[in-house]
Amino acid sequence: MLRRLSADDRRFKTAAFTAGMNLIVADRTQSSSDTDSRNSAGKSSLVELIHFLLGARVTKTSLTSKKALREITFSLEMTWPDAGPLQVWRTGSRPNVVHIEPDVSGGDDRQHSMFDFGGPAELGVEDWNRLIERDLFHLREDHPGVSGRTMLSFLARRASSHGFNEATRTFARQAEADATTNLAYLLGLDWQLANGYRELAARKATRTQLRKAVNDPVWGRIVGTTADLRGQITLAQAQVDRLQAQIADFQVVPExxxxxxxxxxxxxxxxxxxxxxxxxxxxxxxxxxxxxxxxxxxxxxxxxxxxxxxxxxxxxxxxxxxxxxxxxxxxxxxxxxxxxxxxxxxxxxxxxxxxxxxxxxxxxxxxxxxxxxGGALEALTALQQALAREQATLEALRHRYDAAQTLEASARQITAQRLQLQQAVTTDLDERAEQTAEATLLFSQYAQRLYGQGREAYLAIEAGPNSLQIRPHIHSDDSRGISSMVIFCFDLTLAVLAHRHGRGPDFLIHDSHLFDGVDDRQLAAALKLAADVTREEDLQYIATFNSDDLDKATRRGFDPAPYVRQPHLTDRLNDGGLFGLRF
Structure with a gap:
């Protein structure tokens, strides 16, 4: 659970969170004009800072790379599994370093207790991400295709990455196979089978690139064909064999x-x-x-x-x-x-x-x-050097041969492997009917809480030709905001199932962008649902809101007062936002 977001700059407005639902509200001041905007109040920045402190990669366009914020040290206090309170610090001027207290980076087999941990520790960002994967998502061994950062992006979508465009993607150009591998883990499906699609896609992409290379006159000569390379390998092998025989028969003559x-x-x-x-x-x-x-x-x-x-x-x-x-x-x-x-x-x-x-x-x-x-030792050394050169040439030819084989591999072979994988995933889904049913029923229950018992809503999970396909569906009557509520119900389902079965953390975060265009009734129902589910499932839900959107839910009978947390953001030009300054 997240507890407190702060900074060493006194202008920064500290955010405090509790268990259950937490609403961070941006209000319009009395002096605001119609042209004033709360887009700079810091609602999305709050989500960005949480990602930053939970190991997000920093680029030149990142929030903490901005000159006004680069030297500020931000801090997040949270409850760490089996360790109690933990605080993490990170600054934009040293983005590759994270400080944590206490040090929870002990071995996987360690029996955690409040007295097992040391003082503060300095970690690299990659090490911090591995700790997050180990303790928040309980990933212990190698897990190709599954990433703690990707799963956090489902549990805390970012508007800057276009994370609200589609329920099953966290950014606009995310490969479906990459996304569904992580979703499979959160839902309790066989993520390794789902990852097979990703590996097959990578193979196909390599083949496509090599095919393009062959059409290039220069690269075509570098790669070559299997027929030509087979002959060159035969000659190179014969040369290696001849040199090896000479070395085997060689006798060093004294003097x-x-x-x-x-x-x-x-x-x-x-x-x-x-x-x-x-x-x-x-x-x-x-x-x-x-x-x-x-x-x-x-x-x-x-x-x-x-x-x-x-x-x-x-x-x-x-x-x-x-x-x-x-x-x-x-x-x-x-x-x-x-x-x-x-x-x-x-x-x-x-x-x-x-x-x-x-x-x-x-x-x-x-x-x-x-x-x-016989010969001199120098002659033997010369023979050995010549053998090494010929062996290197032979090895290079074999690598080129492997590349050429990959290039010339039949498309039918890749299709056959895809069909085998598709069948394996179908069989696995049949065997995991309990997990898929739990996810589908939970999603349907949440959707019907928003749209009524008669609304058709389900999760379609099947083995597609190119990836495991997960499609959340709520029958639409063209009401505004239906796609946003699909994402809301889907994310809530992911968070509940992952936490319930020990595959994820206990928090879910939504930016105010998710609620743009949502009908008043559905908005009120969504907030009521979030409050009930977080209480029942012992979860934490954090959402940022514009005050006028929250007023819509209030008019529909929802009382936000018990859930509103500090800071109270405004659109006041100089100091109303999260950072207390304009930049």
Whole structure:
């Protein structure tokens, strides 16, 4: 139950609430002209402040973001389940922080008592919202699709969010599946099945976006088709398998770099030997050519020539000639001996190099086998890095393949799942006939209190194709304000059932906008109904009213005096409103 709404600004008019029905009235002063309005008196602002203190998200256009209010600290005192009085503070200048006293943020399994709680605590807004869900709505585990903030928006509708446009939505563009999941929880239906519609809608939306992406020439290439991606995945997998096999067979060779240097040195020696062989073979050819040219000169023809010419050679000349010939023979023999020695030396060197090449070749083969069978640690690291890159590529391709599969999924598959879900929800509603009957009868009872026993009124609850469908209906005779009274009866039904079965808090709040255009008789009946129900169900009902609307109910026999609470708001220009200032 809410008890007190206040602020640290002395101009602010503190609002005090009690159990049962509470009416906050905005009056017209005697000095008001026909053009003066009570739209700035603060009736809707009171509801906005309660939402602000109960964890509403703050935007640039929020009430507490306005310059005149940003530094004001607002406070709400309320009765917390199993803890007694609790006070919460929040300011627009630090919208992400909430202060509470006492600290009720203990574990879920804690046995609450008045002595279990500590002093003040500072919480983040998300943590505060989780506490609200835990203690006001009794949500303990994960609850996708169900939000304490959304359910509070049904129990305290806001005009700024167009919350009075439709009974089953709290803002104009709220998805039906989102709204009905939260309504299912408040009504005691299977909210998890209802949430299945929301998840299916999200899947369909993803598929629609991906379909649009494929039609885009750039994004189409990024996503790709399953056929193309299947082939790319096959190649990428083969590359990953090859690298994994290499790594599995890889052996790290100790002193790999030293062995590699030895192999390089042997290769250089073999190359140098080959170069030396080329030089020596050229020299050998030249020596072999020279030895064929080193032969004795034939001089046998000289003596007959001289005799034919009639020249008689003396013995001294013949002896001298013989000596020259003997010397020449000696020179030729010495040259041949020298050439033979050089040829033998070159031949020995060539043979020695051949043997050395054979030995070096065996050594080179041994070193290369070592290098081929293993590698350095750096090489293994490089292989592992390459494998990581290929695995990342493969994983990216698989993600793209999943996206492409989602894109190319048959619409019939989604339709089939929707039909299965619809059947499951229908079966669940049959099994929960007691809950649906309780809600329908309660709504009908409230509507007939407003419009008489003969008025047809019911809740239509069924499994639709796209969401759980909840439709409150009151047969209309075109009377003004019928849609507002549908919302009034529906909200009262939600609040009673949620509180009665431990699924929600004990308060319901309505802004004066709900009662615009409502007939006098229905307005009086609605206030009488709210007073009776809150007393019978131990609930709190807070409503803001313009005084002239309240006068209509008074003329129809309703006495508002016992329910009017402070502050008394007016349309006085400077200080008549809730904040005591104009901004």
């Amino acid at each position: 790999y770099e030293r062995v590699k240097e030895q192999a390089d040195d042997v290769a250089r020696q073999i190359k140098q030997l080959a170069q030396n062989d080329v030089i020596d073979r050229d020299n050998l050819e030249e020596l072999q050519q020279a030895i064929t040219e080193a032969s004795d000169v034939d001089t046998g023809y000289l003596r007959p020539v001289y005799e034919e010419l009639g020249v008689v050679l003396s013995d001294q000349v013949r002896r001298r000639f013989d000596e020259v010939q003997t010397f020449h023979h000696s020179v030729v023999r010495n040259r041949r001996r020298f050439l033979d020695a050089e040829i033998a030396e070159l031949t020995d060197r060539l043979e020695g190099r051949r043997a050395e090449r054979a030995r070096l070749g065996e050594e080179q083969s041994r070193l290369l086998r070592i290098l081929n069978d």
